[in-house]
Amino acid sequence: MKSRDIFRESIFKRDNHKCVVCGEPAQDAHHIIERRLFDDGGYHLENGVSLCGPHHIEAEKTTLDAQELRDIAGIKKIVLPKGYHRDTRYDKWGNIILPNGQRMKGELFYDESVQKILSEVLCLFADYVKYPRTKHFPWSESVGRDDDVLSDLSVFDGKRVVVTEKMDGENATVYSDGYFHARSVNGNEHPSQSWIKNFIQKFYFDIPEGWRVCGENLYARHSVKYDALESYFQVFSVWNEQNECLEWSEMLEYCDLLGLTHVPVLWQGVFDRDEIHKAFLNSRNTDTSEGYVVRSEGGFHYTEFQTSVAKYVRADHITEARHNWRMRWHPSDVNKIKTLK
Numbered sequence: 001m002k003s004r005d006i007f008r009e010s011i012f013k014r015d016n017h018k019c020v021v022c023g024e025p026a027q028d029a030h031h032i033i034e035r036r037l038f039d040d041g042g043y044h045l046e047n048g049v050s051l052c053g054p055h056h057i058e059a060e061k062t063t064l065d066a067q068e069l070r071d072i073a074g075i076k077k078i079v080l081p082k083g084y085h086r087d088t089r090y091d092k093w094g095n096i097i098l099p100n101g102q103r104m105k106g107e108l109f110y111d112e113s114v115q116k117i118l119s120e121v122l123c124l125f126a127d128y129v130k131y132p133r134t135k136h137f138p139w140s141e142s143v144g145r146d147d148d149v150l151s152d153l154s155v156f157d158g159k160r161v162v163v164t165e166k167m168d169g170e171n172a173t174v175y176s177d178g179y180f181h182a183r184s185v186n187g188n189e190h191p192s193q194s195w196i197k198n199f200i201q202k203f204y205f206d207i208p209e210g211w212r213v214c215g216e217n218l219y220a221r222h223s224v225k226y227d228a229l230e231s232y233f234q235v236f237s238v239w240n241e242q243n244e245c246l247e248w249s250e251m252l253e254y255c256d257l258l259g260l261t262h263v264p265v266l267w268q269g270v271f272d273r274d275e276i277h278k279a280f281l282n283s284r285n286t287d288t289s290e291g292y293v294v295r296s297e298g299g300f301h302y303t304e305f306q307t308s309v310a311k312y313v314r315a316d317h318i319t320e321a322r323h324n325w326r327m328r329w330h331p332s333d334v335n336k337i338k339t340l341k
């Protein structure tokens with residue numbers, strides 16, 4: 001479905017031009033999940049419901065829940081933007097709804113209009129933040145169906161960057177209150193999560209209040225086999241209570257303070273595509289390097305993530321196996337580390 005008009009027409013037609021909630025004449029073809037989160041505008045029949053004026057406002061405020069709307073309208077198929085997980089619940093604006101009813105801030109949370117519209121439910125938001133998706137560089141060799149490409153490279157022009165090895169583990173975020181979550185919030189209980197929950201007990205109380213530490217949990221083996229890791233938990237960013245990613249040097253200080261290891265650095269300097277790629281190829285251990293991540297050396301706000309961080313993933317990296325690692329996992333599939341940390 002291409003245009004707004006066709007979208008509106010087909011939604012109204014399906015719902016007999018009536019608000020699906022109260023049966024009053026329909027006034028709005030409401031996007032169940034915000035169109036700005038989709039790269040195609042989200043004009044899918046299953047992403048729309050007919051609503052009257054008042055119910056439309058409630059749906060926008062999210063006091064009328066996205067799943068509730070699907071249920072009332074009899075929509076079985078859940079249409080989500082790229083990179084969103086089917087086993088996770090989202091509100092209209094892409095914020096995650098946790099099993100306890102609290103919400104986790106999503107990519108549009110800080111948008112001014114979204115802040116305004118969510119004013120009544122802001123109290124539901126926990127201080128837990130979804131880790132943003134990292135865009136691929138145009139020369140990345142392994143861009144999946146769900147992945148986005150950074151089209152405007154000029155965001156790195158003249159900027160000092162840090163290039164780190166992309167580690168093949170599971171994204172983990174640790175908060176100052178000892179809470180922890182993986183990239184997918186509702187991930188099944190897994191031995192690698194037990195390991196990190198245990199590990200966190202050694203340092204979470206030293207994280208400043210409202211801050212969080214993000215890193216790679218490398219306990220379980222995914223598709224790359226590691227035999228000499230510095231640690232099973234390797235930090236790649238630390239965020240303060242303003243939701244700002246600390247500059248790299250400050251992050252290193254915090255790693256020292258907390259007794260944590262960071263992901264391996266491959267290169268550092270003013271952004272230079274060729275030099276960076278060369279550094280990767282030179283450093284690369286063919287069996288254990290999935291690719292690299294480039295981030296701005298300076299700090300940046302959460303909302304600037306997708307113009308401050310980008311990645312390259314090599315071609316022969318098996319993404320299929322990666323998605324199924326939880327199911328394939330066997331107790332012997334544990335990576336090896338140099339010294340127990």
Ligand SMILES: [Zn+2]
Binds near residue numbers: 021024051052055
């Ligand atoms: Zn209504």
